[in-house]
Amino acid sequence: xxxxxxxxxxxxxxxxxxxxxxxxxxxxxxxxxxxxxxxxxxxxxxxxxxxxxxxxxxxxxxxxxxxxxxxxxxxxxxxxxxxxxxxxxxxxxxxxxxxxxxxxxxxxxxxxxxxxx
Amino acid sequence: xxxxxxxxxxxxxxxxxxxxxxxxxxxxxxxxxxxxxxxxxxxxxxxxxxxxxxxxxxxxxxxxxxxxxxxxxxxxxxxxxxxxxxxxxxxxxxxxxxxxxxxxxxxxxxxx
Numbered sequence: 714x715x716x717x718x719x720x721x722x723x724x725x726x727x728x729x730x731x732x733x734x735x736x737x738x739x740x741x742x743x744x745x746x747x748x749x750x751x752x753x754x755x756x757x758x759x760x761x762x763x764x765x766x767x768x769x770x771x772x773x774x775x776x777x778x779x780x781x782x783x784x785x786x787x788x789x790x791x792x793x794x795x796x797x798x799x800x801x802x803x804x805x806x807x808x809x810x811x812x813x814x815x816x817x818x819x820x821x822x823x824x825x826x827x828x829x830x
Numbered sequence: 831x832x833x834x835x836x837x838x839x840x841x842x843x844x845x846x847x848x849x850x851x852x853x854x855x856x857x858x859x860x861x862x863x864x865x866x867x868x869x870x871x872x873x874x875x876x877x878x879x880x881x882x883x884x885x886x887x888x889x890x891x892x893x894x895x896x897x898x899x900x901x902x903x904x905x906x907x908x909x910x911x912x913x914x915x916x917x918x919x920x921x922x923x924x925x926x927x928x929x930x931x932x933x934x935x936x937x938x939x940x941x942x
Contacts, residue, residue, distance in 0.1 A: 824872075
């Protein structure tokens with residue numbers, strides 16, 4: 714499967730624990746985006762990364778959330794000290810590196826569903 | 831601040847008829863618009879897009895119309911099929927970044 718791979722698909726954590734969500738982009742894609750979907754809402758942008766660089770983190774909560782996309786390995790979204798309000802579906806998307814105008818199309822993974830008890 | 835709005839949370843259409851999904855935006859800097867389709871427990875999949883320099887883009891049964899002066903776009907599906915039943919998200923971007931701003935989605939149900 715050459716699509717965007719996310720794991721785990723489902724994650725249950727108790728309040729105060731840490732959650733780590735992983736995303737491997739499509740082959741040949743070097744841009745990764747994380748979105749969050751709360752119940753009955755649309756997808757909200759969180760962060761945009763390229764290898765070893767955070768390009769835009771304007772949608773990330775100021776505390777407890779961090780993201781990285783190392784030179785080797787998947788992108789990781791890390792949520793420390795989770796609270797019930799963090800329960801959501803977290804989607805990763807990727808796009809290819811383009812030299813010119815980016816068409817904006819993103820390829821999404823199937824999401825990681827976080828439940829905080 | 832909801833910059834992309836889909837005011838109809840749901841729509842029911844008979845098989846074979848036309849489905850029209852609507853989307854409004856407030857940010858005049860948006861210059862690229864996309865529609866995504868989402869099935870339960872799956873990620874969104876790209877459907878069709880349109881640049882702000884155009885007012886119509888067609889791909890098979892799917893056509894997107896853009897009215898820049900009204901800051902409004904719509905997705906037409908004709909003829910509608912049961913497999914089209916899904917949640918449809920409108921999204922917009924500006925500049926060369928792929929940061930997409932999504933609407934809240936419209937759930938389309940195509941009935942037999």
